[in-house]
Amino acid sequence: MSSVRVAASKLLWYLKEFTGENDYARYAEHQRIHHHDAPLLSRRQFERRRMDRLDETPRQRCC
Amino acid sequence: MSSPTAVRRFKPREALVWTAVALLGAVAWGIVALVRGEQINAVWLLFAALCSYAIAYRFYARFIARRVLGIDNDRATPAERLENSIDFHKTDRRVLFGHHFAAIAGAGPLVGPVLAAQMGYLPGTIWIIVGVIFAGAVQDMVILFFSVRRDGKSLGQMAREEIGPFGGAAALAAVLLIMIILLAVLALVVVNALAESPWGTFSIAMTIPIAFFMGFYLRVIRPGRVIETTVIGVTLLVIAIAAGGWVQDSGLADTFTLSPETLVVCLILYGFLASVLPVWMLLAPRDYLSTFMKVGTIGLLAVGILITRPEVQASAVSPFASNGQGPVFAGSLFPFVFITIACGALSGFHALISSGTTPKMIQKEAQVRFIGYGAMLTESFVAIMALIAAVILEPGLYFAMNSPAGLLGDTVQSASEAVANLGFTITPEQLSAAAAAVEEETLVARTGGAPTLAVGMSEIFSGFLGGDALRAFWYHFAIMFEALFILTTVDAGTRVGRFMLQDTLGNVWKPIGRTSWKPGVYATSAIIVGAWGYFLWAGVTDPLGGIYQLFPLFGIANQLLAAIALTVATTILIKSGRLKWAWVTAVPLAWDATVTLTASWQKVFSGDPRLGFFTQRATYQEALAEGQVLPPAKDLADMQQVVTNSTVDGILAAVFALLVVAVIADAARTCIRAIRRPDEVTITETPAEPSQVWAPAGLFPTVEEREEMTLAGRGGP
Numbered sequence: 001m002s003s004v005r006v007a008a009s010k011l012l013w014y015l016k017e018f019t020g021e022n023d024y025a026r027y028a029e030h031q032r033i034h035h036h037d038a039p040l041l042s043r044r045q046f047e048r049r050r051m052d053r054l055d056e057t058p059r060q061r062c063c
Numbered sequence: 064m065s066s067p068t069a070v071r072r073f074k075p076r077e078a079l080v081w082t083a084v085a086l087l088g089a090v091a092w093g094i095v096a097l098v099r100g101e102q103i104n105a106v107w108l109l110f111a112a113l114c115s116y117a118i119a120y121r122f123y124a125r126f127i128a129r130r131v132l133g134i135d136n137d138r139a140t141p142a143e144r145l146e147n148s149i150d151f152h153k154t155d156r157r158v159l160f161g162h163h164f165a166a167i168a169g170a171g172p173l174v175g176p177v178l179a180a181q182m183g184y185l186p187g188t189i190w191i192i193v194g195v196i197f198a199g200a201v202q203d204m205v206i207l208f209f210s211v212r213r214d215g216k217s218l219g220q221m222a223r224e225e226i227g228p229f230g231g232a233a234a235l236a237a238v239l240l241i242m243i244i245l246l247a248v249l250a251l252v253v254v255n256a257l258a259e260s261p262w263g264t265f266s267i268a269m270t271i272p273i274a275f276f277m278g279f280y281l282r283v284i285r286p287g288r289v290i291e292t293t294v295i296g297v298t299l300l301v302i303a304i305a306a307g308g309w310v311q312d313s314g315l316a317d318t319f320t321l322s323p324e325t326l327v328v329c330l331i332l333y334g335f336l337a338s339v340l341p342v343w344m345l346l347a348p349r350d351y352l353s354t355f356m357k358v359g360t361i362g363l364l365a366v367g368i369l370i371t372r373p374e375v376q377a378s379a380v381s382p383f384a385s386n387g388q389g390p391v392f393a394g395s396l397f398p399f400v401f402i403t404i405a406c407g408a409l410s411g412f413h414a415l416i417s418s419g420t421t422p423k424m425i426q427k428e429a430q431v432r433f434i435g436y437g438a439m440l441t442e443s444f445v446a447i448m449a450l451i452a453a454v455i456l457e458p459g460l461y462f463a464m465n466s467p468a469g470l471l472g473d474t475v476q477s478a479s480e481a482v483a484n485l486g487f488t489i490t491p492e493q494l495s496a497a498a499a500a501v502e503e504e505t506l507v508a509r510t511g512g513a514p515t516l517a518v519g520m521s522e523i524f525s526g527f528l529g530g531d532a533l534r535a536f537w538y539h540f541a542i543m544f545e546a547l548f549i550l551t552t553v554d555a556g557t558r559v560g561r562f563m564l565q566d567t568l569g570n571v572w573k574p575i576g577r578t579s580w581k582p583g584v585y586a587t588s589a590i591i592v593g594a595w596g597y598f599l600w601a602g603v604t605d606p607l608g609g610i611y612q613l614f615p616l617f618g619i620a621n622q623l624l625a626a627i628a629l630t631v632a633t634t635i636l637i638k639s640g641r642l643k644w645a646w647v648t649a650v651p652l653a654w655d656a657t658v659t660l661t662a663s664w665q666k667v668f669s670g671d672p673r674l675g676f677f678t679q680r681a682t683y684q685e686a687l688a689e690g691q692v693l694p695p696a697k698d699l700a701d702m703q704q705v706v707t708n709s710t711v712d713g714i715l716a717a718v719f720a721l722l723v724v725a726v727i728a729d730a731a732r733t734c735i736r737a738i739r740r741p742d743e744v745t746i747t748e749t750p751a752e753p754s755q756v757w758a759p760a761g762l763f764p765t766v767e768e769r770e771e772m773t774l775a776g777r778g779g780p
Contacts, residue, residue: 014157014158014161015290016290017154017155017158018158018161018162019289019290019293019351020287020289021287021288021289021290023287024287026148027148030148043286043287044286046286046287047281047282047286047287048282048286050287051281051282051342051343051347052341052342052343053149054342054343054346054347055341055342055578056578057150058342058346058555058558058559058562059166059350059420059555060166060415060416060419060420060555060556060559061166061169061350061548061551061552061555061556062166062167062168062169062171062406062410062412062413062415062416062552063169063170063171063245063249063405063406063410063412063552063621
């Protein structure tokens with residue numbers, strides 16, 4: 001049972017990393033440690049900026 | 064740190080395991096290559112591939128990493144040195160493997176092997192496996208490594224810096240041209256799969272509102288919750304596929320029964336919209352959908368083949384391999400199998416990904432083997448599975464689906480006769496039954512590879528999930544899966560092409576280079592869409608069959624790009640004093656250049672009007688001058704069109720080949736100078752900086768890495 005749960009949590013970790021869902025948490029942590037006096041973007045603002053950056057740097061998809 | 068020269072002795076258990084892998088591989092290859100006169104099981108193709116990959120990854124890729132490239136794990140990667148959390152960003156190796164694989168693997172490895180199956184299963188199998196081990200995976204890994212050592216520079220930049228301004232410019236022009244042909248041919252595959260099929264067209268059309276909804280949900284309702292959004296999207300998608308069957312039987316069927324010409328117009332409009340709309344609306348959500356569908360379906364296919372263990376129906380080598388008269392594409396085994404199967408064995412396009420985002424995200428140099436070589440092996444495995452899906456079909460059905468409409472005629476009777484003339488059998492009743500089983504109007508002349516693959520996949524899936532009752536669902540599921548990521552390639556490719564064009568034109572006239580200036584964005588998008596749209600239109604209306612005419616051009620283009628990438632790699636090896644190891648990229652380069660230039664030569668100069676574009680042009684031009692109509696053309700307008708198309712295609716084949724010859728000649732000049740005067744060579748690598756981070760090299764940490772990990776006092780998830 002516990003091995004199933006470990007596997008499931010690893011899969012969830014992988015999916016979150018793969019889709020960039022953990023990026024905001026990482027950013028917030030980074031800001032807290034290194035720039036704690038700078039204003040922190042909200043999740044909404046952060047995700048918007050991340051997505052809008054893709055407008056300028058499209059991801060290449062191969063055949 | 065273990066020095067590259069330290070030889071580690073095999074432990075007894077390790078030696079035993081690798082001997083077993085080698086033996087299993089040898090048995091599988093023996094069965095695949097030598098059994099004649101009776102059917103073999105498709106599982107042997109999988110085993111031959113997997114054992115070969117394992118040995119190649121363990122021994123050859125390791126040799127290249129340690130001896131040829133001189134991987135240095137104490138050296139910081141660009142992601143570590145230039146970390147900015149935007150494009151330079153240290154990424155877990157397993158996550159990066161996923162991103163890299165999702166970027167390199169698309170419809171190419173699914174379509175090429177299906178078309179090459181006209182030569183039998185053996186030529187394709189050998190090329191996919193041997194090609195990936197010695198050429199494709201080597202190219203991906205070596206280019207990735209050289210880009211990592213150069214701050215993540217692109218292939219074009221490396222070509223300019225290593226070879227010279229002329230070589231660089233030729234490489235850039237080749238990339239843009241190749242991309243346009245690639246987009247046109249992939250779009251053609253989609254058109255052929257969706258034409259006159261209301262079920263398929265409805266399902267694919269629904270992906271657009273689904274993507275808009277996902278984009279809106281992610282932007283406004285739940286920012287950043289990608290997994291949740293994708294789960295909703297995939298659920299809606301499966302509903303859309305199931306609903307397609309209902310639409311087909313309803314009054315809406317006519318609305319979604321579109322002619323190939325109408326579909327072309329729709330695709331061109333879609334490509335333009337995708338290029339000018341913000342990414343969050345359409346591109347990004349579709350990319351999530353297609354990535355998850357891709358990985359899920361490929362996994363399911365592997366499981367399906369292992370459970371159902373289908374028998375291979377095609378012969379090992381068909382007569383078309385030697386006589387060059389195959390109906391799917393013209394030309395004999397050499398060189399055309401190696402052109403038709405590009406992705407899956409060797410794909411130049413991958414060099415753009417390996418020198419794109421991946422080198423900026425890799426944590427450690429040692430990971431180039433896992434990510435560069437490993438991801439390409441995985442793509443090759445996808446190609447083997449696609450080949451299996453095609454060769455488990457009755458050859459009669461395969462040729463009835465993949466020969467051009469002009470050859471097969473309009474009815475099941477005429478198709479059955481045409482297939483008999485090719486030397487295979489399928490009755491009109493069998494053809495009708497095969498179409499009815501997947502609830503399609505007809506399967507005759509459904510060229511492009513996607514419908515064939517879908518029939519093969521529905522055969523495998525219905526064998527263990529749902530039986531005959533779900534056969535039609537699985538067919539349309541497979542069509543959806545292919546069309547979805549072909550369209551993702553088309554929309555992403557159009558956007559990338561637009562940026563390349565804006566960048567190039569921006570050198571001449573500043574405003575057009577600005578991505579915020581809307582008229583510039585619209586104009587350049589229209590040019591790119593217009594360029595691939597032209598070839599798509601020409602292909603769809605080509606009396607000789609668009610796939611028959613254009614697919615070889617696509618293969619030649621892709622393999623010529625590989626020649627450019629391998630030339631850059633060889634030049635770097637020689638310039639950095641590694642002449643004795645230059646064969647690692649020079650041998651695949653020599654092979655690739657021979658194959659591709661032979662193919663271009665034949666496409667341009669062959670006296671056979673089926674093969675040579677200009678002979679074809681002359682034949683039809685002469686007939687046209689005398690007012691004759693040569694079949695499969697039906698009237699004078701058709702004749703004129705054949706003349707125009709073969710002229711354009713012939714010129715394009717010649718231009719591709721000349722560009723690549725120019726790059727290789729320029730590189731040879733640079734290499735000879737470097738060998739003669741090694742002291743004058745300038746080093747283009749970024750100077751080494753010590754690495755402060757630690758991470759395993761492969762999928763699982765080795766025993767030694769675990770010890771280091773404990774010493775370093777860090778753990779990973």
